[in-house]
Amino acid sequence: QVRVVESGGGLVQPGGSLKLSCAASGSIFIINKMGWYRQAPGKQRELVATITSGGTTNYADSVKGRFTISRDNAKNTVYLQMNSLKPEDTAVYYCNILFITLNSYWGQGTQVTVSS
Numbered sequence: 001q002v003r004v005v006e007s008g009g010g011l012v013q014p015g016g017s018l019k020l021s022c023a024a025s026g027s028i029f030i031i032n033k034m035g036w037y038r039q040a041p042g043k044q045r046e047l048v049a050t051i052t053s054g055g056t057t058n059y060a061d062s063v064k065g066r067f068t069i070s071r072d073n074a075k076n077t078v079y080l081q082m083n084s085l086k087p088e089d090t091a092v093y094y095c096n097i098l099f100i101t102l103n104s105y106w107g108q109g110t111q112v113t114v115s116s
Contacts, residue, residue, distance in 0.1 A: 002026045002105045006095045009110030012085055016114070020080040022095030022107055033098040034071055034078035038091035038112075045094065049080060063089075085114045 008020040020036065035050035049059045049069040057069055068081040078095060095107040 002028065002097070002103075004095055004097055004105045004107040006093065006107040006110040009093060009112045011113045011115065013116050014085060014087060014114055016085050017081070017083045018085065018112060019082070020093055020095075020110060020112075022078045022080075022097075024076040024097045024105070028076055029099040029101055029103070031073070031076060031097060032100045034069075035096045035098075036069065036078070036080045037094045037096060038089075039094070039109075040088075040091040043091075048093070051078065082112070085112075087114045090114050 003025045004022060006020060006022045008018060010018060012018050031053060033050055033052050036048040037045050038048050039045040047060055048063055049067055051057045051069045051071050066084045071078045090113050092109040093112050094109045097105045
């Protein structure tokens with residue numbers, strides 16, 4: 001069994017910063033890709049950023065230059081540093097872990113609210 005747990009969400013003012021963390025534990029195989037997705041009310045879940053085991057990153061255009069994804073392979077943990085936050089970044093943020101077996105696991109989500 002694999003557990004994926006996110007943390008670090010909260011309420012922040014426009015222009016502020018937050019750092020999300022996501023840790024995978026349990027029956028861990030070799031992780032291929034780790035990523036962050038988000039879902040705003042009334043909208044579909046969308047990709048925010050991903051990072052491969054080799055460190056290759058991919059970002060949604062809406063967050064490029066403001067968000068940075070990183071990972072600690074030894075800790076099976078992925079991070080999302082979010083700077084210059086905007087109200088439109090408000091959403092539930094989900095972590096996804098993709099193993100080389102192509103099994104994929106999601107976390108429960110963490111709320112990020114950007115508001116004055």
